[in-house]
Amino acid sequence: MRIGIVGSGISGLVCARLLNRGNDISVFEAGSYIGGHTHTIDVQEETGTRAVDTGFIIFNEKTYPNLVEIFDRLGVKSRESNMSFSVFNSDSGFEYNATDLKGLLARPSNLLRKRFWNMIRGILRFYKMAPDLLRTLDADVTLGTWLDENRFPKAFIDDHLIPMASAVWSTPLDQIRDYPLLSLIRFFDNHGFLQLSDRPVWRTVVGGSSAYIDPMTAPFRDKIRLNCPVQSINRSGAEVILTTASGEEHTFDRVILACHGDQALRLLGDSTEKETEILSCFRFSTNPTTLHHDSRWLPSAPNARAAWNVRTSDNKQDIQVNYWMNSLQGFNDAPVDYVVTLNDQCVGTDVQIDPDCIIEKMVYEHPLFSNSAISAQNRHHEIDGIAGVHFCGAYWANGFHEDGVNSALRVAKKFNRNLEEFSHGI
Incomplete structure (x- = not known):
């Protein structure tokens, strides 16, 4: 199956990791680095380089169980x-x-x-x-x-x-x-x-939160396009047409919008009434x-x-x-x-x-978050996977890294992926 993934934050990366095997995936990232809110800056000091986090910084084992499971599998150390x-x-x-x-x-x-x-x-x-x-x-x-x-x-x-x-x-x-x-x-x-x-x-992750990016993306690093913003998403029969800002067209069987809800709505050139109604609740x-x-x-x-x-x-x-x-x-x-x-x-x-x-x-x-946003979160199933387009991101829950992981797992489950090891919050 040809799968396009828009966004290389935690949700997009988890989707890509789970769906890479057995599928032809492509990840599109508008920015110059992989990770979204996982953004570690290497600061030069007299004695060497220090990795300083600026976005995602901390987590805990109690309320981030699936993220911890991923870190354990990738060998990511924390303190x-x-x-x-x-x-x-x-x-x-x-x-x-x-x-x-x-x-x-x-x-x-x-x-x-x-x-x-x-x-x-x-x-x-x-x-x-x-x-x-x-x-x-x-x-x-x-x-x-x-x-x-x-x-x-x-x-x-x-x-x-x-x-x-x-x-x-x-x-x-x-x-x-x-x-x-x-x-x-x-x-x-x-x-x-x-x-x-x-x-x-x-x-906090030893060596900065970006330390998980390399082991996470190792199986599909060559399938990530940096500095490649997406211009529009349009559905044509059983296919989904993704057009980049440079005018390139890519045809997929499924597209996963692992970006913010307002961005997803802007990209959908043929959004349905229900997609517009639900996604417009997210600010x-x-x-x-x-x-x-x-x-x-x-x-x-x-x-x-x-x-x-x-x-x-x-x-x-x-x-x-x-x-x-x-x-x-x-x-x-x-x-x-x-x-x-x-x-x-x-x-x-x-x-x-x-x-x-x-x-x-x-x-x-x-x-x-507002009452309308919380209500919209409960309607994810009404638009996800309709005509080949899926939606995931931390905004579907509390906005944190674990929420981004869980949102990605929920989407990956629809591709018949076995997620028994990720039993928390799915």
């Missing part, structure tokens, strides 16, 4: 990491690290702030209520509506829950309020965010991302510094997240602080990243 989290408000100067008491009191003046105590009261109340909400909450209730109706302290909303949720899903502050609360709490519960003990151990945010070593973008108070550092302001529309890669990837011997900053221009500040410290700039897109 322990962490998910420590801090918030800094550039207007008020309020700052804390949620990991422990030292972090909460990173600035001792927090003890004298009413804002701090209001936040703590909100935290205790929310995490006490959350387990019951898993059983009683209506699926359509949004985070913002529920917080307003239950009169939670503004400090808890603005300085804790909204920044945390926004950072997890790389979603603008004003849009994360539209996230269905039940889905959010389920995610928090599955990932151990609602408990103080028995939390998953977070891990994505654009996040400018910079890898640099300007340590001014990390919290100044030592005990406030965390793996994930959120910077916000009172007049906010978006958040800025500064990932401290030394902590996440265990760079204890690094000569500088490596930082990955999302949305460096979004928070009102006159401080710019020192141009001499900038290593690389990228742009990533992340799914925005």
Whole structure:
């Protein structure tokens, strides 16, 4: 069977790996590298090269079982990491690290702030209520509506829950309020965010997340076309015609759109009414991302510094997240602080990243979740495989690497692939 795969992110690669044997596959990638959000930058230091991640960074064995299965089969090694989290408000100067008491009191003046105590009261109340909400909450209730109706302290909303949720899903502050609360709490519960003990151990790939790309693609590397954006997908009888931006036409029996939902819809020149209805529910945010070593973008108070550092302001529309890669990837011997900053221009500040410290700039897109998007996820079966076109990607679930793997497995199963070893979430 002739199979075209659009996109070389985790979903496209898993499809290609599973379907390569016994089929004639071709993978089309618009960008210059394989991996999508798996994007490791090799940084030159005096003593050698250091692999620094910028997109996919961490996973855990509890909630990423199929990804772990793939890593084990490929011989990919990992090490322990962490998910420590801090918030800094550039207007008020309020700052804390949620990991422990030292972090909460990173600035001792927090003890004298009413804002701090209001936040703590909100935290205790929310995490006490959350387990019951898993059983009683209506699926359509949004985070913002529920917080307003239950009169939670503004400090808890603005300085804790909204920044945390926004950072997890790389979603603008004003849009994360539209996230269905039940889905959010389920995610928090599955990932151990609602408990103080028995939390998953977070891990990072040794040598950078891109270390899995070579062993993953070894059987089909010559079938991947880089810098080859697709212009359109059209169905003609029992065949699917894929046209590249350069005008080349390729004919396939099946095409798998392993790209974002909005991209898939744009590519479909003959989309059905149902495909348009479902795919138009998926929206994505654009996040400018910079890898640099300007340590001014990390919290100044030592005990406030965390793996994930959120910077916000009172007049906010978006958040800025500064990932401290030394902590996440265990760079204890690094000569500088490596930082990955999302949305460096979004928070009102006159401080710019020192141009001499900038290593690389990228742009990533992340799914925005709403009630309509969640409803659309449940309708995947209505459009997948119709007239030879399949759809997969992490946006069909929570937007993370495991979701991308599971989405690919679901599609591969329709090609009669035996997936017994991947029994989780399929």
